[in-house]
Amino acid sequence: MTVGLARPRVAVVGAGIAGLACAHELLARGAWVTVFEKQLVAGGRVATVAAEPGTFDTGAQYFTVSHHRFEPVVQRWLDRGIARRWRARIAAFSGGTLVDKASPTERFVGVPGMGAIGRWLAQGLDVRLGTCVRRIDRRGGLWLLHDDRGRELSVSGFDAVCLALPSPQAVSLLAGHSPLADKLAVVDWEPCWAATLALARPSGLEFDGAFVNDDPILGWIARDSSKPGRAEVAGVAERWVLHARPRWSRQYFDMPEAQAAQWLVRAFSARVGRAVAPRHLAAVRWRYATPVNPLPTAFLWDEQARVGVAGDWCNGPRVEGAYLSGLALAQAIAA
Numbered sequence: 114m115t116v117g118l119a120r121p122r123v124a125v126v127g128a129g130i131a132g133l134a135c136a137h138e139l140l141a142r143g144a145w146v147t148v149f150e151k152q153l154v155a156g157g158r159v160a161t162v163a164a165e166p167g168t169f170d171t172g173a174q175y176f177t178v179s180h181h182r183f184e185p186v187v188q189r190w191l192d193r194g195i196a197r198r199w200r201a202r203i204a205a206f207s208g209g210t211l212v213d214k215a216s217p218t219e220r221f222v223g224v225p226g227m228g229a230i231g232r233w234l235a236q237g238l239d240v241r242l243g244t245c246v247r248r249i250d251r252r253g254g255l256w257l258l259h260d261d262r263g264r265e266l267s268v269s270g271f272d273a274v275c276l277a278l279p280s281p282q283a284v285s286l287l288a289g290h291s292p293l294a295d296k297l298a299v300v301d302w303e304p305c306w307a308a309t310l311a312l313a314r315p316s317g318l319e320f321d322g323a324f325v326n327d328d329p330i331l332g333w334i335a336r337d338s339s340k341p342g343r344a345e346v347a348g349v350a351e352r353w354v355l356h357a358r359p360r361w362s363r364q365y366f367d368m369p370e371a372q373a374a375q376w377l378v379r380a381f382s383a384r385v386g387r388a389v390a391p392r393h394l395a396a397v398r399w400r401y402a403t404p405v406n407p408l409p410t411a412f413l414w415d416e417q418a419r420v421g422v423a424g425d426w427c428n429g430p431r432v433e434g435a436y437l438s439g440l441a442l443a444q445a446i447a448a
């Protein structure tokens with residue numbers, strides 16, 4: 114390892130797909146790794162929420178494989194039953210009509226929800242959930258990590274730090290420590306409002322997921338309950354996830370959740386052309402949903418400061434991009 118110790122101690126901040134991939138690779142290469150995650154679950158934007166009518170994937174809807182290095186990873190998940198192929202009927206609303214978007218693209222989902230991927234990847238790692246890293250400081254060649262209250266974390270004193278966070282969150286930790294902060298600062302992000310909708314009666318819609326290209330509010334709608342391995346709930350015929358367009362999400366980012374949910378379900382009803390009687394309706398918002406201008410690099414590493422950054426804003430705004438970014442950062446550190 115370039116960090117130059119027999120068993121270097123590395124902190125990974127962020128237990129999204131990039132951070133977890135990075136941590137596994139570092140561990141496999143002999144580092145002593147601790148992962149810090151501010152939420153109470155691992156997985157980041159690959160998230161499943163549980164509600165009374167069942168579960169909903171509110172962030173990433175599915176993942177695809179285009180790189181040969183991601184293929185064996187997904188194969189492992191398939192073999193272990195953590196992921197399955199989603200044989201979805203995909204359509205698109207364009208120019209006022211619904212068009213079939215059948216393609217040979219294979220789509221995969223976590224089972225029994227997308228959140229299973231993060232839970233699986235967190236196994237075997239030292240992941241400190243519910244731990245927000247608010248500040249990092251370097252003293253005597255070691256990185257010290259501080260929490261929300263300015264207290265040094267009980268596990269601290271690392272030879273290297275990997276920040277696997279959306280770039281604005283990484284910038285706030287890096288500022289004053291590394292010129293990487295300036296490189297990251299150019300990446301812009303789009304937010305996303307997501308609504309979860311359960312119906313007591315079948316909608317009769319003949320697609321499972323649709324890109325909505327001709328609506329000012331909606332960008333994507335998916336019948337979440339059509340994904341494989343989802344538990345059925347009595348009295349619930351279908352569960353849907355509705356994603357708002359980035360522009361609308363930005364404009365109404367501060368709207369109360371219940372109001373955003375109403376807007377989205379009204380837009381859904383209008384777009385699919387039928388009345389909708391929600392049995393359940395809620396909304397969540399993603400502040401950093403999608404990087405607009407990802408950097409054309411897999412990761413960034415500052416050898417002098419011994420700090421690196423990874424995430425989907427390095428390598429492409431997808432689950433695959435995040436995974437490969439985390440992997441590449443770990444391999445560079447441990448080369």
Ligand SMILES: Cc1cc2nc3c(=O)[nH]c(=O)nc-3n(C[C@H](O)[C@H](O)[C@H](O)COP(=O)(O)OP(=O)(O)OC[C@H]3O[C@@H](n4cnc5c(N)ncnc54)[C@H](O)[C@@H]3O)c2cc1C
Pocket residue numbers: 126127128129130131132149150151152155156157158159171172173174175176177244245246247277278279282305307356399401402403423424425426429430431432433434435
């Ligand atoms: C609405 C939506 C739809 C999407 N749809 C798809 C899709 O269909 N297919 C696809 O491939 N991709 C999709 N994506 C993108 C995909 O989810 C991301 O590319 C990927 O999950 C990013 O992973 P990451 O590890 O880079 O970042 P994240 O998942 O954002 O992970 C960062 C982690 O860091 C934690 N964190 C932040 N700050 C701190 C701190 N100070 N201390 C400790 N922890 C911290 C966060 O809680 C989070 O868990 C979608 C994303 C969204 C939001």
